[in-house]
Amino acid sequence: MSEQTPDYKDTLNLPKTDFPMRAGLPKREPEWLARWEEIGIYDRLREKTGRESFTLHDGPPYANGNLHIGHALNKILKDMVVRSQQMMGKDARYIPGWDCHGLPIEWKIEEKYRKKGRDKDAVPVVEFRQECREFAAGWVDIQRDEFKRLGITGKWENPYLTMDFHAERVIAAEFQKFLMNGTLYQGSKPVMWSPVEKTALAEAEVEYHDKESFTVWVKFQVVGTGDATLDSAKVVIWTTTPWTMPSNKAVVYGAGISYGLYEVIGRPEECWARIGERFILSDALAEDVLGRARLEPSMYRRLCDITSEDLAKIQLLHPLHGVEGGAGEWDDIRDFRAADFVTDSEGTGFVHCAPSHGMEEFELYRDLGMLEQVITYNVMEDGRFRADLPFFGGKAILKPNGKEGNANSAIIEKLAEVGGLLARGKIKHSYPHSWRSKAPVIYRNTPQWFAAVDKPVNDGQDTYGKTIR
Numbered sequence: 019m020s021e022q023t024p025d026y027k028d029t030l031n032l033p034k035t036d037f038p039m040r041a042g043l044p045k046r047e048p049e050w051l052a053r054w055e056e057i058g059i060y061d062r063l064r065e066k067t068g069r070e071s072f073t074l075h076d077g078p079p080y081a082n083g084n085l086h087i088g089h090a091l092n093k094i095l096k097d098m099v100v101r102s103q104q105m106m107g108k109d110a111r112y113i114p115g116w117d118c119h120g121l122p123i124e125w126k127i128e129e130k131y132r133k134k135g136r137d138k139d140a141v142p143v144v145e146f147r148q149e150c151r152e153f154a155a156g157w158v159d160i161q162r163d164e165f166k167r168l169g170i171t172g173k174w175e176n177p178y179l180t181m182d183f184h185a186e187r188v189i190a191a192e193f194q195k196f197l198m199n200g201t202l203y204q205g206s207k208p209v210m211w212s213p214v215e216k217t218a219l220a221e222a223e224v225e226y227h228d229k230e231s232f233t234v235w236v237k238f239q240v241v242g243t244g245d246a247t248l249d250s251a252k253v254v255i256w257t258t259t260p261w262t263m264p265s266n267k268a269v270v271y272g273a274g275i276s277y278g279l280y281e282v283i284g285r286p287e288e289c290w291a292r293i294g295e296r297f298i299l300s301d302a303l304a305e306d307v308l309g310r311a312r313l314e315p316s317m318y319r320r321l322c323d324i325t326s327e328d329l330a331k332i333q334l335l336h337p338l339h340g341v342e343g344g345a346g347e348w349d350d351i352r353d354f355r356a357a358d359f360v361t362d363s364e365g366t367g368f369v370h371c372a373p374s375h376g377m378e379e380f381e382l383y384r385d386l387g388m389l390e391q392v393i394t395y396n397v398m399e400d401g402r403f404r405a406d407l408p409f410f411g412g413k414a415i416l417k418p419n420g421k422e423g424n425a426n427s428a429i430i431e432k433l434a435e436v437g438g439l440l441a442r443g444k445i446k447h448s449y450p451h452s453w454r455s456k457a458p459v460i461y462r463n464t465p466q467w468f469a470a471v472d473k474p475v476n477d478g479q480d481t482y483g484k485t486i487r
Contacts, residue, residue, distance in 0.1 A: 051166060060171050069109040074100050076172075078115040078180065080122040081157040085164045097170045112172035114165065118154035118181035121217055125454050127153060128215075151181055196469045204467055206393060208373070208380050211462035212452045213401025213416045219452055219459060229449035229458060231258045232426045235310055235366065235440040236433060238269055238352065240298070242333035247321075251279060251296040253334060253354075254307060254440055256365040258447065259375070261415045261425045261460075263433065264407060267392035268353035268371035269334055270382070272360035275367050276301045277324040280308065284317035290439050297440070298324050300367020307366050310441035329356075337438025344408050353392070357382055374463035397462050420457025 038045075074096060079089060096112070104110035127149050128138045138146070162174055178185065196202040210219040237252040253269055271277070282295045289312045291297075299307055301320075308318055336348035353371075359378045360369050371379040373392045383392045396403055401415040403425060409432055414423030433439040450459050 047169075048167075051169065054171070055166075060173060063104060063171075064109065064111075066109075069107060072100075072103040072108040072110040074110075074112050075178070076112065076114050078117040078178075079161065080120070081116045081118050081154040081161060082122045082126050083157065085161060085168075089161075089165075090168055093165055093168055093170050097168075097172075100171070112170070113178060114162075114170075114172045114174060115178040116154070116158050116161070116180070118151070118158070118179050121215065121219075121223075121454070123150050123154050125215065154179075154181060201469050201471065202467060203470060204465060206389075206463050206465045207468075208375055208377055208461045208463045209466075210450060210459050211399075211401075211464065212455060212457065212459050213399070213414075214418060214420050214455045214457040215452060216399045218464060223453055224450045224459060225453045226448045227451050227456075228446055229451075230444055230446045231449065232260050232430060233258050233443045233445050234260045234263075234430055234433065235307060235442070236263065236337055236370065237297070237438050237440055238334040238337060238370075239339070240332050241335055242351070243328075243331040245328075245331065247279070247296075248328060248332065251298050252440075253298050253332070253368055254366045255368045255370040256307070257370055258445055259460075260429045260433075261397075262372040262375045263337075263370070263429055264347075264403070264410055265372035265374050265394040265396050266336060266348075266352065266370050267373060267394070268355070268379070268383075270355055270357035270360055270369050270371055270379075271329055272300075272362065272367065273326065273356040275360065275362045277329070277367060278304060279321045279324055280304055280318050281321050282313065282318050284313075286312050286317075288312065290434065290437075290441065296321070298368075300362040302362040303365065303367055307440070310443065312441075329354075337433055337436060338409075341436050347408050353388075375461045377461070380463070393463060395463065397460070401460065415460060416458060420455060 076093075076096065079092075100110045100112045124146075127146065131138050131141070158177075158179065162177070166174060180186075193202075210221070210224055211217070212219055233256065235254055235256050237254055240248050240251045240253060243249050255269055257263070277298055278301045280297050280299055282291045282293055282297075285291055285293055291308075291311045291313060297304075297308075304320070305315065332354050334352040334354050336350075336352055338344055338348040340349060357369065357378075359382075360367070369379075371382070371392070372394070373379040373383050373389070374394045374396070379392075380389075383389055396407055397415065398404060400418075401423065403410045403413050405411045410425060410428055413425040413428050415425045416423050430439065430442055434442075451457060452459055
């Protein structure tokens with residue numbers, strides 16, 4: 019039988035003391051904090067008058083859970099600032115506070131409802147808000163004790179809370195000032211929107227994960243040029259969001275991109291392109307695009323350059339233009355113009371524009387003063403198309419669980435049915451998701467109130483010339 023391996027700790031000649039491990043901090047630290055609170059150390063630091071004032075109003079955390087390392091870093095660094103200012107002879111005050119409103123708190127209440135199988139939308143609004151208020155108040159007390167354990171010195175017995183009625187009154191009064199001096203206006207803007215949470219998200223609330231998306235290459239008929247060669251052609255766009263096609267209002271091109279006219283002279287059995295069909299494409303991307311349509315280089319030919327003068331003549335028809343049952347939804351001529359954000363690094367050299375669902379397109383038409391002509395309200399807050407949208411009414415971009423809905427498939431099938439599709443596929447790419455629900459988000463145009471703080475007061479007109487409502 020082998021000898022037992024010795025415990026090498028016992029072979030070390032180390033000094034022995036009665037000092038406790040870590041100087042007994044787990045026991046002594048709460049005693050120090052209790053002593054500081056007993057003697058009112060924060061108020062005693064205020065006793066000497068005549069000193070220069072220094073006040074730190076804390077950027078408030080959400081009252082919706084236990085503290086984590088981010089809270090500790092934030093508060094300890096602030097405490098260091100306040101203490102250093104105090105040691106330099108100032109009357110250094112720290113005023114803690116809490117943000118008691120918004121989605122982080124509402125989401126916690128909704129999670130409780132989901133566990134009970136309860137529909138949040140069926141709960142009376144006043145009851146829902148009261149539960150949020152009680153939830154926030156409970157976490158304010160918990161977080162206050164946890165912040166004290168970090169050794170943060172401040173006016174903990176009298177913090178500011180955004181849900182205090184006084185604070186809400188002041189906010190409402192300041193809002194009224196914006197209204198009365200003409201700074202406030204109602205407009206709309208595409209924002210990151212979570213159909214699962216039915217709310218807009220800030221950039222800080224979005225994280226990126228890989229997602230597999232549908233991709234489509236879609237044909238727009240050229241019209242209105244008076245040139246038979248051009249009017250028989252199709253401009254092809256590529257998008258990873260087929261669900262935005264019903265909201266298309268324009269196509270844009272790059273002023274410095276080389277374009278050509280390509281004609282199909284042969285085709286395989288399974289192909290959406292027809293012999294004799296002509297496509298306008300970026301020369302740098304034409305081989306790739308036509309390859310996606312299963313066309314070998316021997317099956318098409320380049321006929322000629324498409325110049326900037328040619329592009330300036332072009333008007334386009336939506337692929338669903340004049341379709342039976344479309345109720346005229348897509349019968350307007352699509353706008354066609356140059357835009358700085360178009361490149362020939364991927365896609366087709368053309369970009370389909372749904373300004374209600376993309377910031378670059380929105381800003382382009384905002385700066386042109388054309389928003390009223392191109393903004394749509396086709397997508398509801400739950401990510402479904404409005405009920406009266408022909409063919410696609412009620413179709414969901416995402417299901418309530420965040421999975422792929424039936425909107426993309428329905429739109430792709432309809433485009434194929436009417437001959438508007440050149441190719442289709444799938445792509446795996448980095449895509450924005452909500453950090454709460456972990457579900458994908460979409461860009462969605464929503465009516466919002468804006469304060470034009472960068473514009474002079476303008477006597478009842480907003481920054482886009484519309485009367486304030």
